[in-house]
Amino acid sequence: ARLGIVGEDGAMRDNFDIGAVVNETDLATDEGATQEPGSVGAGGGNRARIGKFPACPASMREYIPCLDNDEEIRRLPSTERGERFERHCPAKDKALSCLVPAPKGYKAPIPWPxxxxxxxxxxxxxxxxxxxxxxxxxxxxxxxxxxxxxxxxxxxxxxxxxxxxxxxxxxxxxxxxxxxxxxxxxxxxxxxxxxxxxxxxxxxxxxxxxxxxxxxxxxxxxxxxxxxxxxxxxxxxxxxxxxxxxxxxxxxxxxxxxxxxxx
Missing domain, CATH: 3.40.50 (Rossmann fold)
Known part of the structure; x- marks a missing residue:
């Protein structure tokens, strides 16, 4: 899977202008992300390169962060009205740092109709x-x-x-x-x-x-x-x-x- 920014020409790039940087740590996508906050882009702003997220374990291929948050669901005072099926998103410091993998053998979907x-x-x-x-x-x-x-x-x-x-x-x-x-x-x-x-x-x-x-x-x-x-x-x-x-x-x-x- 690729991660980047789609430009006006429709091409995806992982190296792009970001403007002023308030907090350099906000640029990181994972521990191995390459950051270049000090370099200057053509428009005079800073530039940064997005690192690649690793794939999550295959056992997580059905995982939906805001619906499979067992820790938050266990804290619910009641589930009799279907509260456990609602969104319970993890805190920012507990967000995933990997990409949920596609099913094994996934292929291009059959087109409509x-x-x-x-x-x-x-x-x-x-x-x-x-x-x-x-x-x-x-x-x-x-x-x-x-x-x-x-x-x-x-x-x-x-x-x-x-x-x-x-x-x-x-x-x-x-x-x-x-x-x-x-x-x-x-x-x-x-x-x-x-x-x-x-x-x-x-x-x-x-x-x-x-x-x-x-x-x-x-x-x-x-x-x-x-x-x-x-x-x-x-x-x-x-x-x-x-x-x-x-x-x-x-x-x-x-x-x-x-x-x-x-x-």
Whole structure:
């Protein structure tokens, strides 16, 4: 992996102007970083070279610093409202000094629109969803790929049919014209959002990192906008009325209890 600054010409460089230096230690990226705070760049500012981060151990390939912070999670006074699924970022002095490695055998993702229906197994090597949700038409494994039939817990016959049913029940939704931005809560493998893209609707798919491993990895690998998030005691990082529709298909959210914290 490379680390640097992308210039106006689109090229990445690890040697660049940084302007005035307040604290020389802020330039370091790891103990072996090469620093040149005394040299002067073409624009009259200081120059610095970014060192390379080493790779984290292979056992950390699923690690997300703000979600896998066991030390902070153990300090929570309660977890009954899903607090452990919220963000608990480590202090600055406990931040990672290595790069989380990609899965073994990772390859260039399949491009959209093919990625809506299939992704490489080696890129998201999780099989629990296949075992738990295979009967609901979420996901199947076929040789070296995962395939997505388009189903979900509440729409096992496919997201397209489900979207047609919603449009028939609530014609004013008018996907692609009156409705353009949607939030899908508890998205699973994000088939709802994936099929809305073909209807000119941009969907943000969210789900917690729970017993089904990281479902969001499937969404991102498919090319669907997604983030790991949970509705618990803090609102999402978006302004009120940022979404025209909020979709929750058996997402197990207590809207009367937690909805006020989320929007």
């Amino acid at each position: 093919r990625s809506r229906d299939e992704v490489w197994f080696s890129n998201v090597p999780h099989t629990r969803l296949v075992d738990d949700k295979g009967g609901q038409n979420w996901i199947t494994k076929a040789k070296d790929k995962f395939t997505f039939p388009g189903g979900g817990t509440q729409f096992i016959h496919g997201a397209n049919q489900y979207l047609d049913q919603i449009s028939q029940m609530v014609p004013d939704i008018a996907f692609g014209s009156r409705t353009r931005v949607v939030l899908d809560v508890g998205c699973g493998v994000a088939s709802f959002g994936a099929y809305l893209l073909s209807r000119d609707v941009l969907t943000l798919s969210i789900a917690p990192k729970d017993v089904h491993e990281n479902q969001i990895q499937f969404a991102l690998e498919r090319g669907v906008p997604a983030m790991v998030a949970a509705f618990a005691t803090h609102r999402l990082l978006y302004p009120s009325q940022a979404f025209e529709i909020i979709h929750c298909s058996r997402c197990r959210i207590s809207w009367t209890r937690d909805g006020e914290h989320s929007f």
